[in-house]
Amino acid sequence: MEKCYCCDKHLEDIFYYCSPCDFAMKIACVEKQPLLSVHHLKWHEHTLSLFPRHTSLTCDACALTHSTCHFYVCPPCDFVIHQSCISLPRVIRISRHPHRISFTPSFDQRDWFCSICRQKIDNRYGGYSCFNGSCSYAAHSRCATQSNVWDGIDLEGVPEEIEEENEPFVIISNGIIQHFSHGQHHLRLEDSVWGDYDESKLCQSCITPVYFGNFYSCMQCKFILHEKCANLSRKIYHPIHPHMLTLVGGYGNVQILKDCCSACQWICRGAFVYECKKQGCRSFRLNVQCATISEPLVYKGHMHPLFLTSKPLEGRKCSVCENYTMTFNCIECACDFALCFRCATIPQNVRYKHDEHMLTLSYGEETIKNWCEACEKSINPKKGFYKCDEYCCVTLHIKCLLGNELYINPGYSSYASNGEKVLVMPNNQHMSRPLCSHCKKRCLRKLVFKVSRFIFCCRNCVSDHMYLSL
Structure with a gap:
């Protein structure tokens, strides 16, 4: 606030x-x-x-x-x-830097740039610089005290406390751990075989498949974690929020589908999330993808690095999806390119069950085949699509490959609509794709929504059906 x-x-x-x-x-x-x-x-x-x-x-x-x-x-x-x-406070702790920073009435004659807005600092005037002598972090006074960066506490005269790091897991033996989110069972480190890809096996942290590399698999149930996700810090600071965030997650209990990521607005219940535990802003949460993205952001669709320079209450138009929201921004002269968290966190490389190669995310590139392999509709290259860079000529819409609800855990998520319980289920329960009970079209996405005996292809169809049933 x-x-x-x-x-x-x-x-x-x-x-x-x-x-x-x-x-x-x-x-x-x-x-x-x-x-x-x-x-x-x-x-x-x-x-x-x-x-x-x-x-x-x-x-x-x-x-x-x-x-x-x-x-x-x-x-x-x-x-x-x-x-x-x-x-203005004299000594503060901001979310964008690991050390305390203190007010200085002027800077020396070096070229200083604000690490928040990325603009040049006028050496003659005051600002904030790092307490640590070996660090050259600096910021404008107003940038450092923005409500999305600073928690409002002046730390002058307050001794600095060393925060203890809570490890995400305990090592049981070589390659076997006990993760904090799955304390009832042990997890074993395994290696994903390149050709052995199962899109229904999802990491319970980020709710994405294991495409390649190492992952931890439960020795007694179907719980899976990417090795990277298993090592996520339990407490972090994030550039867009002034307070420390805590990693929360679990498995085996149906999660209520009601909360969205504060950065990208994807529904994030059913996955691991970083939450603010401070009274007054408990509604702030980030999914794993948004919490771990960092600046400068190198984006394939733009030639310059992108930074989080937006002020509180400020929204910009994303250059890709054209929504007005919080964005990563280009700071180069005469360039107003902006990218929202939703577009920034779309996976760059994914697998498709009907192709043995990795597919890459492309924007604005020419392709031999300009129609989607899944829905057989045309592809607009400017809106982004996935393609196989080998000789397969496979092209897919982003939504056709990833689905409309990117980070919902199928089988472990539910929500209420007009008093009815809606279950979120994987769309692999039948020999053929089921028909939506509302729009009467085939359910082509990875998820379906079940209410009593009815099956729906999306949440919009659920809402429309419930409205007409009143």
């Missing part, structure tokens, strides 16, 4: 906000008359006087010139500071 830059308290339902400056103030603070002078030794040795006019002076603390906030000045020293900047 945003805080008022004047009183540093949480904003109410109605407040003043300037999106270019990320400046927000409560109505009461705007209407309140400022003090004519202040004495604040942490910021300046002399008494500061209120500047009587609204003007575009440059604040020595934040390097911004917006005049929506009152200025205080020290004429003999040529010192200028916003009223709101007087309350």
Whole structure:
């Protein structure tokens, strides 16, 4: 939640906000008359006087010139500071850097760039730099104190605590572990044979198949984890949230299908998720794919690296799916390319049960065959598709290969619709694809939705059927 830059308290339902400056103030603070002078030794040795006019002076603390906030000045020293900047913290911990960072009134004469917005820092003005002497991390004052980066706590004078790392598993013997999410059984490390591919065998963490490489398999049941997923840290910081996130997951119990990933909006119940345990923002969660993606993001469909430069409450148009949401952004001159988390986390390489080779994700590339192998409809290369780079000429829509619901665990997920329990099941229960009870078309995706004796191809058909049944 945003805080008022004047009183540093949480904003109410109605407040003043300037999106270019990320400046927000409560109505009461705007209407309140400022003090004519202040004495604040942490910021300046002399008494500061209120500047009587609204003007575009440059604040020595934040390097911004917006005049929506009152200025205080020290004429003999040529010192200028916003009223709101007087309350800037001295020492903070942000989610984008492992060390504490502290306020500095100016930077040395090197070229400094803000590690949050990726823009150049003016050395003459204040900002934040890393506590660790061997680290060159730096950030603008307003960037470092954004509500999606900083937790609002000033750590000046607070001793730094070393957070203990909880290991995700206990080693039982060579190649055998006991994972925290599956404590009742032991898991054995195995190697996926290249030609032995079963699309129904899903990693219970990321809900994607084991295409190749090592994985852990339960010695008593069907529980599977990619080796990478088994080693996921149990606690992390993520660039888009100010608090620590905790990995939660389980197996064997039907999961309620109601929560979405806060980054990509895919439904993420039934998979492992990173959740915020802090009171007030327990609804924040990330699926494994969004939690482990990092910046700079190297995307095959764009020539420049992408960064998370968006401010709180700011959404941009994704250049691929054209939805307005939180995005990775290109910072190169005259380039406004943006990529949302949903598009950024689509797997680059996948397997198809009717092709022995790996398929790769392609955007805008020419292909010999411009129709989908599964649905036999045309493919728009600009929207993305999977293709075989060998001589098979296999091409598939992204949704036809991955499905409409990417990270739902079939057989272990359910939700309620108009009081009816809806089971999410794998679409491999019959010799042929079943007919949807609502749209009367074949259920071609990997999942089907079952309500009593009815089968549906998607959640939209479930909702429409329930609506008509009222």
